[in-house]
Amino acid sequence: MAMTLTGIVFGIAFFVVTQAQTTGFAKFFEETILGTNGAxxxxxxxxxxxGVNTVTEGNEQFALQAGxxxxxxxxxxxxxxxxxxxxxxxxxxxxxxxxxxxxxxxxxxxxxxxxxxxxxxxxxxxxxxxxxxxxxxxxxxxxxxxxxxxxxxxxxxxxxxxxxxxxxxxxxxxxxxxxxxxxxxxxxxxxxxxxxxxxxxxxxxxxxxxxxxxxxxxxxxxxxxxxxxxxxxxxxxxxxxxxxxxxxEKVWLDVFSVLRFSSAVTVSTIILLSGLGMFNVFAMMVMEKRRDIAILRSMGFSRGDVSSIFLFQGGIILLSGALLGCLLGALATYGISKIPIRIRGVFSTDHFVVNWDLSHYLWGVGIAVVFMTLATWIPARRAARVEPAKIIREAS
Amino acid sequence: MSEIPSQPPILQAKDLKHSFGEGEARSTVLQEISLELKAGETCSIIGPSGCGKSTLLYLLGLLDKPDSGEIKINQRLVSEASEMERTAIRNELLGFVFQFHFLIRELTALENVSLPLRKAGDSKKDATLRAEKLLVDLDLVDKRHRLANKLSGGEQQRVAIARALATSPAIVLADEPTGNLDARNSNKVFDLLVQSAREEGSSIILVTHNPDLAERADRCLPMLDGRFEE
Structure with missing residues (x-):
């Protein structure tokens, strides 16, 4: 579980940092060229x-049919x-x-x-x-x-x-x-x-x-x-x-766009792997807790109650991971913006350029929500399907 | 045993049939079982392993559905009730005690007893008060904050009894509640179960191997090969 949480935290943080850098440089480039060559x-x-063009050569005139x-x-x-x-x-x-x-x-x-x-x-x-x-x-x-x-x-x-x-x-x-x-x-x-x-x-x-x-x-x-x-x-x-x-500036804009997209895809795989980790953890947990699930069901807990227990646990991990990931992402973005780097060519800067944009955090968290919801929902659904009589009979 | 006054049965089972498996592997476990239980009555079912006692208990407890036959609780036909209705009935009207107590190990004794009350909609405060009272009655109040897996076998079973009685159910279904205990603890747990159930006004159906305990119930139903013996 700790590994999964760590994966979510670093996945979101890396997503935020890479997006802040790629969009930062892209935005800076846009500002540079807008400030130089205009909109x-x-x-x-x-x-x-x-139509017909007439050309005179010496005493002769030629009529040319142009497209x-x-x-x-x-x-x-x-x-x-x-x-x-x-x-x-x-x-x-x-x-x-x-x-x-x-x-x-x-x-x-x-x-x-x-x-x-x-x-x-x-x-x-x-x-x-x-x-x-x-x-x-x-x-x-x-x-x-x-x-x-x-x-x-x-x-x-x-x-x-x-x-x-x-x-x-x-x-x-x-x-x-x-x-x-x-x-x-x-x-x-x-x-x-x-x-x-x-x-x-x-x-x-x-x-x-x-x-x-x-x-x-x-x-x-x-x-x-x-x-x-x-x-x-x-x-x-x-x-x-x-x-x-x-x-x-289509060529440069396309380059920045591809960079931004490819870094988003690459970093999203960290979150995806965390999701797979979370799925494994929850699938194992459902197997281990079948007896407890059966007891809860015998007490009158509905299938929805049972799945909500797992979804709640997944939600807690996701929420903690999202908060810590955003915090780490913001700190890392700030730290990177202070790193000196001399760039001359397409624009001029003496330090890393970052773009502070809420959408980076929302996208990072959104991707984590999708993967983690799937990773939790499938085992939770399996937990809800546990037949109490069968489990109790097997355990007795 | 005390005389049970005449009143409408709280539980009625009629011609219950149940089998496991499919095709050639199909084996019939219960064959046209009928049973009635009056309010406050303690009924024991005794029989050898595999005779269908526990299966019958799970059908009566709405944990499973019979192949055919009817189950009525409080005159209401529940054998064909929807999943949601059966779940609600389990919470409101039924309490279970199992052989291996089946407490949730990560929770304390108090939390285990509070669980069905919280599900029933009680506030945390009310649920705790009620659970503490039951644990006092079962002489476990000093150990209420102890994790379930830190209690002895007898203590765990007493917590399970408290949990089964928490919502003051109409019927307590006990499946070999003393099967995992020594003779001294068996008698103690049985006495506590019967006494507490009576105080709560609950009826008991008790499945057991132990003929001594079975005979202490108001009524004892011997079972063999999926039928009650005449």
Whole structure:
């Protein structure tokens, strides 16, 4: 019985701990990518294609029959009109117009091609956690004039740049602007931290020679979990491709989901084994207590009374196991959250990330309830079927 | 033995038949047994092993169902009663004393005696008071908090008698209650059983091998091969 109780306690505790970790990392990843790339992104415009196209070559004209369908044209041509349309959606919490392109940063030590993102800071802060991602310098400096730069942490390290340093930023056509590093940010996503640079939208348009159009929208939502529904609804009405963060990060989200499920299944086997142990204990107990059961039945205890005795005992073990398991799970989760671990890549953390969620405890206890109820109910039912006369006759 | 005044029988069994096994292995244990027991009466059934005494007792105690025949308790036909009804009748109207006392070893003497009372719906306090009174009557009050398996054979059987009488049943069914005791303890336990049952107004059906004890009952029914001898 003690082994069974121990199994329940550790089964529930392990379940809670593994779920707290896997969902903790998954949630942290979601917060990171939502805080960096937003809940939705609009980057392409739909264009209906098909029908007969005429091509002129020299003096001759050719008519080409193309298949019907939809093509994607990169960028947004009329951002103000589109912004007005998107602002009508009550789920939208912010819209940031971004001009993306490749620029070269010439620092004293070396130069590097970077992924430049021209933004209006005020708008971008509505759709990202950029303010929280600043590790050196100040956003106020960036906001003060059009010559500020925000550099990814690893990019700044590679170029040996610090806030206040001046660098030449060169566009593909050779246009050059001397800009000042206002701040350095760290998202934790290494691909972003080593390549991304934010600069003012107007400056980006000048350097990239794109005075209008070609931008993308990063959109913030009040409830990011609704992104797929809102994206589908929006896409149907604005003739632009709208990508939710769930679609964009599907691979990673699937990885976390599989990890969470597989750890739940693995740990549930501990509870299952405890259930089998409990079944054995109760089956043996019913065999040993057949005489006592017969006596109780002769005194007027019903079959239900007899089975309830065993169910009650099972319930006590289950309740004790559930309480102790939840307590141990909570303590272990707290302890694990204090373990230092340096992770950089898909997100940035210096300690284990855990997620405190009541549902982990309810699921752990729920699984234990199912297994233990079966493990107790079957022997209890067998106990209730004991025929008193037969047992007493055999015992006399 | 005292004269039993004329009154309607508390227990009536008519043409009870019972057998064990199936097909060729079927063996008839009881053959058209009829019996009546009056309120307050002590009736002993005596006979050799295997003659069907205990089987009859279990049928009368509603622990088993006869193949045919009728059992009435307090004029009510109970032989075909449902499982639930039979269980309730056992608690309300019947008390059992078995040869090996069959106390629950993990419980104290007091708890063993309280069990049927608790099942009958008595509060813990009332059940304890009643159980203590019975244990006082049976000279066991000093050992009421002792676990059942820490009592001697005679003491255990006295606790079993107290348990059988706890709900003041109409009928006490005793199956070889002294079969496991020496002569001195047998007489003592028998006397206590009869005396206590009379005080509670209960009738007794006693199955025994012991002719001396059997003859001390109001009525003695010798049994052989599943029938009462004429």
């Amino acid at each position: 939705m992104r609009i980057s392409d415009r739909f264009q209906q294609v098909g 019907e369908g939809t093509d994607y044209v990169e960028g947004i041509d009329y951002p103000n009109r589109l912004r007005q349309a998107i602002e009508e959606y009550e789920d939208v919490s912010g819209i940031s117009e971004i001009l993306e392109g490749r620029l070269s940063v010439d620092a004293n030590v070396r130069s590097q091609v970077v992924q430049a993102m021209g933004i209006r800071l005020k708008d971008h802060l509505m759709v990202s956690n950029l303010a929280d991602q600043i590790v050196f310098g100040s956003l106020e400096d960036f906001d003060a004039d059009h010559s500020g730069l925000l550099l990814g942490h690893r990019l700044a390290e590679r170029l040996h740049l610090r806030p206040g340093d001046k660098v030449d930023v060169v566009g593909s056509s050779g246009r050059t602007e001397s800009l000042r590093v206002s701040a350095i940010f760290e998202t934790g996503v290494s691909d972003i931290d080593k390549r991304r640079l934010y600069l003012d939208l107007a400056t980006a348009r000048w350097l990239l020679q794109q005075p209008s159009g070609g931008a993308v929208f990063q959109i913030g939502l009040k409830d990011p979990s609704k992104a797929p529904e809102v994206a589908a609804q929006m896409q149907a009405t604005i003739d632009h491709r709208v990508v939710s963060w769930q679609e964009r």
